[in-house]
Amino acid sequence: MTEECGMSGHATLWTSADAAAATGGRATAAWSATGVSIDTRTIEPGDLFVALTSARDGHDFVVDALAKGAAAALVSRVPDGLPDDAPLLVVDDVQRGLEALGRAGRARFTGRVVAVTGSVGKTSTKEMLRTLLGALGRVHAAEKSYNNHWGVPLTLARMPADADFAVIEIGMNAPGEIAPLSRLARPHVAVVTIVAPAHLAAFDDLSGIAHEKAAIFDGLEPGGTAVLRGDLEVSDVLRARAQEKAASVVDFGEAEGQAYRMLEARIGDDCTVVTGLAPGDKRLFKVMVPGRHFAVNAMGVLAVADALDLDPALAVTALGQWRAGAGRGAREVIHLDPVATDLSLELIDDAYNSNPASLAASLEVLAAARTRDGLGKKDRGRRIAYLGDMKELGATEGALHAGVADLPAMRDIDVVHCIGPLMRHLWEALPERKRGRCCDSAAEASTGLASELDAGDVVLVKGSQSVGLARVVDAIRKMGHAPAGGDL
Structure with a gap:
């Protein structure tokens, strides 16, 4: 049985006394929490809300968290707009408080x-x-x-x-x-x-x-x-x-x-x-x-x-029961016609992250994929890649992007669309017959897909998360129709 983060059921995970002892903090009231959350968008009733300040100041969201049913909030100061009896755990530093809570969780x-x-x-x-x-x-x-x-x-x-x-x-x-x-x-x-x-x-x-x-x-x-x-x-x-x-x-x-x-x-x-x-x-x-x-x-x-x-x-x-998740190599069939269910393409969603090793592995998967011929406007199905920039590669980033053109898997890939300024190095290194579009952004790449893709194709989308190729994945999905008799 899998226990998901933030899905600990109704069992008490932390009491105010346990959490105060773990963090050295001060509880303003007695409370018990069944989970821990850092995001009011996904918070569940009974969670302890942790007001981190690394990206945005979580103290600004404490009122909202408590209104949504949070058991308490881990804070370093009492936010404005709270009643005097608001359930809080006050610590010197929220990040260190979270670490102390994690340390105590591991100890028990x-x-x-x-x-x-x-x-x-x-x-x-x-x-x-x-x-x-x-x-x-x-x-x-x-x-x-x-x-x-x-x-x-x-x-x-x-x-x-x-x-x-x-x-x-x-x-x-x-x-x-x-x-x-x-x-x-x-x-x-x-x-x-x-x-x-x-x-x-x-x-x-x-x-x-x-x-x-x-x-x-x-x-x-x-x-x-x-x-x-x-x-x-x-x-x-x-x-x-x-x-x-x-x-x-x-x-x-x-x-x-x-x-x-x-x-x-x-x-x-x-x-x-x-x-x-x-x-x-x-x-x-x-x-x-x-x-x-x-x-x-x-x-x-x-x-x-x-x-x-x-x-x-x-x-x-x-x-043998494990399957890849969204953005990490998951494959799905996109039906292009609501009646003719064989008019479909296959999408490989690997848009979560990319570096030279993972890109090489994904291209190997695409190269081995089975296309289907004689279904669409083209005579045969094609292997098509939409590739976004690989980030944080340092001084060799240009050469590492260009070097993708020399991977053995590229022999069996028909068209490569390149997204981002770094992927231009790959586009220039590719033979002309394999060059698709060279786009500055995922927004640009996500337009005009209907004219580039056809039934029988297998399509890989891969890039570093910051490039935003999930937008291309979503655009490909929106080309699809539920098959006749299926759920709409």
């Missing part, structure tokens, strides 16, 4: 904790673990990528004390961010999926990124296990830190010698069938999304399951 937790980081695949790996562990017990994990300085303590503060497992995603944008978050989470198993060019603007080179990712091992509990991708250029950096901090070190990947090695990945239209080698036996399983990168990370997930001493047969069965 009786289950096993897994922490995940990586340049690519940390969220999908977290979701694989959520699915697998949720089939074997009660699991708590953030429903979004809450992996930063407020997301990790928020996830811990929302954690039911009696869950069997927790999966904590840990990310970073700059040096020094991962270690304190890992020490807060105190995982029993820590995972690094892959180290790839991402956030290079904040690091000198790939080795610097590897050192930061390896810091996830700093928070391991005594007797903890480090699970790491062992066939990377910088795997030695990961392994050295792991050997220093972990009681046991397990590697996974595709190269010979990995303890958990992916031997074969057969990529279909809607799943990937994987043959892997684990200590002592082979593992045959599937994940319900196409992609070699998902298959490799699934081997890391099986390594986690073994480290937690879970039944291997149940683990591979449960893993």
Whole structure:
């Protein structure tokens, strides 16, 4: 059973006395909270509202939060407009108060904790673990990528004390961010999926990124296990830190010698069938999304399951239930005609994030996709990509974008539309026959799609989140019609 962040049912998560003891704060009244929220748009009755000030000053929304049924608000000052008996927890600093609440949530937790980081695949790996562990017990994990300085303590503060497992995603944008978050989470198993060019603007080179990712091992509990991708250029950096901090070190990947090695990945239209080698036996399983990168990370997930001493047969069965979420490679059929249901195209929504490694993996999925011929205005179905800028790549960003043109998968892709100033480097490096539009923005790219797409096509949309390619995804969806007899 999965325990979503902010979905702890009606059980009391924090009393005013417990929260005051955890934070050193002062409760203005007695209250009990069944959840924790930082956003009045999604707050649920009974939540403790945390008035963070990092983006906007949450104190400005306390009145609204309480009006919507919040049990109390965690504040550093009493906002204007509140009655004298308003339920508050007053602390010196709201961010530090949230961290203290997360620390106390972790201290009382009786289950096993897994922490995940990586340049690519940390969220999908977290979701694989959520699915697998949720089939074997009660699991708590953030429903979004809450992996930063407020997301990790928020996830811990929302954690039911009696869950069997927790999966904590840990990310970073700059040096020094991962270690304190890992020490807060105190995982029993820590995972690094892959180290790839991402956030290079904040690091000198790939080795610097590897050192930061390896810091996830700093928070391991005594007797903890480090699970790491062992066939990377910088795997030695990961392994050295792991050997220093972990009681046991397990590697996974595709190269010979990995303890958990992916031997074969057969990529279909809607799943990937994987043959892997684990200590002592082979593992045959599937994940319900196409992609070699998902298959490799699934081997890391099986390594986690073994480290937690879970039944291997149940683990591979449960893993086969996982599907990619929106914006992360999810595939859907867009019906272009309400009556002729075969007049459709397939959309691969991977618009949440992008860097060179994840883009290469997504293009490989597109290249392997099965198109359908003779359905639309074109004679044959095509593989089409809408690619947005990859951000935070530092001085080499132009070359990294242009280099996408040389990826083997590009041979089987028909048209590439480029969105953003950095993707112009790719557009200029492409052969003319593959060049689609070169647009300055997602808003521009989302117009005129009906003339570019046709029945039988398979369409990938991918870019860094700040480029806003979800707008292109939405525009493609709006081309669709419900099939006859379907729900409208």
